[in-house]
Amino acid sequence: MLKISQLFGPTVQGEGSAAGRHCLFLRVFDCNQECTWCDTAYTWAVTDAKAAKTRSGHRYDRHDPAYGLKLMEPDDVLSGLRKLWDVQTRPTIIVVSGGEPMMQQQDLVPVLQQLRDWGHEVHIETAGTIPPTAAFDSVVTQYNVSPKLANSGNRLSKRYKPAVLAALHATGKAWFKFVVTGDHERDLAEVDHIVADVSLPVQRVMVMPEGSDGPTNITTAQQMVDPALARGYGLSFRTHVFLWNDDPDR
Numbered sequence: 001m002l003k004i005s006q007l008f009g010p011t012v013q014g015e016g017s018a019a020g021r022h023c024l025f026l027r028v029f030d031c032n033q034e035c036t037w038c039d040t041a042y043t044w045a046v047t048d049a050k051a052a053k054t055r056s057g058h059r060y061d062r063h064d065p066a067y068g069l070k071l072m073e074p075d076d077v078l079s080g081l082r083k084l085w086d087v088q089t090r091p092t093i094i095v096v097s098g099g100e101p102m103m104q105q106q107d108l109v110p111v112l113q114q115l116r117d118w119g120h121e122v123h124i125e126t127a128g129t130i131p132p133t134a135a136f137d138s139v140v141t142q143y144n145v146s147p148k149l150a151n152s153g154n155r156l157s158k159r160y161k162p163a164v165l166a167a168l169h170a171t172g173k174a175w176f177k178f179v180v181t182g183d184h185e186r187d188l189a190e191v192d193h194i195v196a197d198v199s200l201p202v203q204r205v206m207v208m209p210e211g212s213d214g215p216t217n218i219t220t221a222q223q224m225v226d227p228a229l230a231r232g233y234g235l236s237f238r239t240h241v242f243l244w245n246d247d248p249d250r
């Protein structure tokens, strides 16, 4: 059984190298990180202890019918996607996000294999702490890897797994995206360290401003864009924030 939070779309991929492209979202429930600024904390902050890790401190309801946990068979997931889009005849991108999709690789494979057979691209959004299995990798088109920095509030040993980042890079399908906050000099220095430590290609590295509102995104982006470009990094916005104010259904 798959642990799912949401299926939604059609929408645009908001972030990273595929930003702006047409897609459907398959958002899984549960995560192995506890980012203070997480914009999908409803997928994991369902206990008082986990809620206390978030900036808002809000504890979400695991049984919330809209965003809470749904246990679904692979066929239920495919049926749910079919209600959103004619997935059997109109290929698009299926963005598997979370939460942390890599926690459910084995159960995701049959769903993603069917979607690949129907012609879709499968893009996996991951924090890069769990390596892909061979079976899982065989059904993935692209990994959008977002290693977490100190600004996430997660301890180093939990958020930084250089061997996993190297394994994802070795697939040839990974792009790396780092969330940068208002303290962009500190964050960019940490990105530099990771890029050097793992030997990541700078042309596959993007930095993205943290923030769930447009003005915060723009201010941080303006501050960090020149130092990021000087390093060879790209800039990602959070397109959905500008369009829909971080509406969780878009």
Ligand code: SF4
Pocket: 031, 032, 033, 034, 035, 037, 038, 039, 040, 041, 098, 099, 100, 127
């Ligand atoms: S890894 Fe992603 S889903 Fe998990 S807590 Fe961090 S931002 Fe949220």
